[in-house]
Every structure is written in structure tokens, then in C-alpha cells.
Amino acid sequence: MNLSQQILFFFSALGVFNGFIISLYLLFFKKPKSPALFFLGLLLLAVCLKIGKSFILYFYPQLPGIYIEIGILGSAFVGPSLFYFVRATLAQDTKMSTKSIWIYLFWTLAITTASILVPYDQQPDSWNKSIGTIISAQLVGCILLTGWQLRTAFLKIFSAKEKVSRTEKLLIAVYAGNIIVPAAFKLPVFDFFNGPCISGALFFSLVLYLNIFLFMSPRKTGNPLLGATEPARYANKKIATVQALALTEKLQKILLEEQLYKNPDLKLNDLAKRINVSGHQLSQLLNDNLGQSFAAYINEFRIKEACELIANDRGIKLEAIGYEVGFNSKSTFYTAFKKHRHTTPTLYKEQLSAAVIS
Numbered sequence: 001m002n003l004s005q006q007i008l009f010f011f012s013a014l015g016v017f018n019g020f021i022i023s024l025y026l027l028f029f030k031k032p033k034s035p036a037l038f039f040l041g042l043l044l045l046a047v048c049l050k051i052g053k054s055f056i057l058y059f060y061p062q063l064p065g066i067y068i069e070i071g072i073l074g075s076a077f078v079g080p081s082l083f084y085f086v087r088a089t090l091a092q093d094t095k096m097s098t099k100s101i102w103i104y105l106f107w108t109l110a111i112t113t114a115s116i117l118v119p120y121d122q123q124p125d126s127w128n129k130s131i132g133t134i135i136s137a138q139l140v141g142c143i144l145l146t147g148w149q150l151r152t153a154f155l156k157i158f159s160a161k162e163k164v165s166r167t168e169k170l171l172i173a174v175y176a177g178n179i180i181v182p183a184a185f186k187l188p189v190f191d192f193f194n195g196p197c198i199s200g201a202l203f204f205s206l207v208l209y210l211n212i213f214l215f216m217s218p219r220k221t222g223n224p225l226l227g228a229t230e231p232a233r234y235a236n237k238k239i240a241t242v243q244a245l246a247l248t249e250k251l252q253k254i255l256l257e258e259q260l261y262k263n264p265d266l267k268l269n270d271l272a273k274r275i276n277v278s279g280h281q282l283s284q285l286l287n288d289n290l291g292q293s294f295a296a297y298i299n300e301f302r303i304k305e306a307c308e309l310i311a312n313d314r315g316i317k318l319e320a321i322g323y324e325v326g327f328n329s330k331s332t333f334y335t336a337f338k339k340h341r342h343t344t345p346t347l348y349k350e351q352l353s354a355a356v357i358s
Contacts, residue, residue, distance in 0.1 A: 019048040035096050036088040040174075043081035047181065049074020065120030069111065072127060075135050076107040079142030082178050086146050086171055091246040139182060146175060152242045165240050239281070244289040250275050251285075261301040264328035268294045299336040302326045306337065310349050318345045 026041030053071020056063055084100050111131075120127050147154075153168035164172075239247065254274055255261055271294075272282040286292050292300075302325040309321045316324070322333030322345075337345050 016048050016051050019044050019051070023048060034088070036085060038096070039081050039085035039088055042077065043085050043174075043178075046074040046077035046081050047178070050078060051181075065124070066115070068120045068124075068127065069115040072131065072135065073108065073111040076111055076138065077104065078178065079139040080104065080107070082175070083142045083146045083149075086149050086175065089167065089171060090149060090240065090243045136182075143175075143179060149242070150175060153240070162241075167243075168240055239285055239289055244285055247275065247277065247281075247285050248290065251282075255298075255301055261298050261305075262324070262326040264323075264326050266298060266326070296339075298326070300340060303337055303340045306333070306345070307341070307348070310345065311352055313349075313352075318349065321345070 023041045023045035026037050026044065030037055030041075049071050053068050053074070056067050056071070080100065080103050084097075114127075114131060118126050150168070150171060153164055153172055156162045156164045156168070251271075255271075258274075260266055260271065260274070268282060269279040272279045275282070277285075283294070286294055286297050290297065305325045306321050309316060309324070310318070319330045319333070322330055322337075325333075327333035327336065334344060337343075337348070341348060343351070
């Protein structure tokens with residue numbers, strides 16, 4: 001191995017080795033656990049396996065084909081891991097979806113079956129062409145779907161009104177890296193690195209260290225993905241639009257389905273636990289994104305149902321309606337009703353009656 005090959009070996013192997021270490025840390029040692037960090041660790045592990053396959057092909061082509069098969073299995077995990085990492089981060093998922101588990105099981109079973117029926121050592125062309133083409137198509141599809149998830153963040157780049165949040169910057173950086181590395185394998189322009197196999201490994205090392213710099217750069221706000229944040233600064237920033245929409249939908253759904261607003265003792269932290277976010281995040285969503293206090297937001301649901309009960313006119317007293325929809329006193333019911341409807345429950349009922357008569 002001459003000097004240039006030794007340099008190529010060092011830099012490409014360094015990226016793969018460090019990538020493995022970071023992926024194992026995220027998968028098994030990083031706390032608190034979250035689907036986003038799990039998928040990030042799985043993504044990094046999958047890319048390392050893919051790069052390791054190319055590394056073996058370039059430097060150790062005489063090794064058994066099982067190493068290549070493992071690398072191809074890693075390649076099959078890259079696309080889904082990227083998609084679910086971005087999805088889990090934006091939606092702040094607290095559990096892995098059943099669908100994602102089945103997707104990983106499918107690819108594991110498919111590659112394992114292929115390695116038994118058509119071993120790489122016997123039919124390398126089948127793996128390099130047919131199976132490789134299928135996995136490449138899957139990766140392209142996942143990259144397109146992930147790009148669609150990040151469309152709001154991309155639009156912010158060209159907007160003078162909205163700024164790209166740090167979380168969105170990190171997601172875009174990971175997304176861009178997963179475009180650059182496959183391109184280094186496929187595009188002839190990268191052949192100046194002694195061929196596409198090793199060029200992909202070198203670009204992976206470069207992308208890995210650039211992303212580590214972004215993830216670990218010291219800021220008082222900490223890292224939104226790794227969890228080290230400062231509550232005071234964190235509370236002064238809006239949640240990303242896509243994430244805020246997802247949380248708002250989840251919040252409305254659980255409030256309506258379980259009618260939690262009818263509980264007069266409902267607290268912000270209790271509701272935050274039900275939608276699997278922190279009290280700071282729910283407060284941030286309500287105050288900064290929706291422009292409402294917790295009490296005002298919950299009272300909207302209560303007043304809406306109170307209006308429906310008044311309109312149905314089932315002979316229930318107005319005071320009783322207030323208690324039924326979640327208010328703990330007549331005065332708070334009347335005050336909230338006037339604030340939201342700009343009239344009292346009594347006048348509201350009279351107006352409905354007059355409209356029916358006319």
C-alpha cells in the first residue's frame with residue numbers, strides 16, 4: 001500500500017469508525033431515549049455499514065461476500081431511517097410506529113433470504129445490479145418523501161419573514177449529507193478520488209465531521225435534538241410550523257375525544273403529559289404559536305359546548321351548563337362566556353330564541 005492509499009485508508013476508515021461509535025452511543029447509551037435519537041443512531045449505523053461495504057470492496061476485495069451482504073442490508077436501512085428520523089423530530093414522537101418496525105423487518109427478511117438463496121460470492125452481479133437497483137430506488141423515494149416533510153424549512157431559507165430554527169438547520173444538514181454521500185458513489189464527477197467506492201467513504205467522513213460540528217457547537221440554548229436546552233431562552237422561540245401543526249392537531253384530538261376540558265381541575269402539565277410533551281413545550285405552543293393562554297385555550301372548548309347546549313335548549317339551567325362544560329363556578333362561566341362571545345349566556349339564549357321566533 002503506497003502513501004496515497006494509506007492516506008485514503010486512514011481518512012475513510014476514520015469516518016466509519018467514529019460513525020459506529022456515535023451510532024452505538026445514540027442507540028444504547030444516550031439518555032433520555034426518544035424515537036428521533038433512535039432513528040438518528042440507526043441512520044448513522046446504516047450509513048456506516050454501507051460505507052464499510054465500499055471500504056471492503058476497495059481495500060479488501062478478497063474477503064467473504066457476507067461482509068458485502070451486511071453492507072447492503074445497511075444500505076436498505078438508510079432511506080427509512082432518514083425518513084423516520086425527520087418525521088419523529090418534527091412531530092416529536094415518543095413511540096416508534098408499528099409501520100416503521102414492519103418496514104425494517106421486511107428489509108431484514110428480504111436481504112437475509114437473498115443471501116441464503118443467492119449468496120454474493122456465487123452471483124455478485126445479481127447483488128450489484130438487481131438488488132442494488134431496488135435499494136437505490138427505495139433510497140430515492142425516501143429522500144423525496146423526506147424532502148416533502150422539510151418543505152416548510154426549505155421555504156424559510158428564501159423567506160425574509162421567517163427564520164430557520166436550529167432544529168430545522170440540523171435536519172437540513174443531515175438531509176443534505178444523505179444526498180451528497182450517495183451522489184459521491186454514483187456521479188462520475190467524483191471519480192477523481194480513485195473511483196466511486198472510496199469517494200463515497202471520503203465524503204461520508206467529511207459530512208460526518210461537519211454534522212458533528214453543527215450538533216455539538218456550544219450554544220446557551222443547547223441542542224434541540226439532544227435535549228440540552230435552557231428553558232428561559234427556549235420559551236421565547238416559536239416551535240417550527242410543521243411541528244406546531246402536528247402538536248395542535250394532537251392536542252385538539254385528545255381534548256375533543258376524551259373531553260378533558262370538562263375537568264375543572266385540568267392543569268397544563270397534566271395535559272402536556274397526555275400529548276407526550278413537556279410543560280414548557282405546551283406553554284410555548286399555546287403562547288407563542290397560538291397566541292393564547294392555557295386558560296383561554298381550554299375555555300374555548302368549554303364555551304363552544306356551552307353554546308351547543310344552550311342552542312339545544314334541553315331545559316338545563318345556564319348555571320348547570322357552566323358546571324357541565326368544566327367551569328367550577330357561575331362567575332367564571334359568565335366571565336369567560338362574555339370574553340369569548342362578547343355577550344352573557346342569558347342574552348345569548350334570548351338572541352337564539354328571538355331568531356327562532358322570527
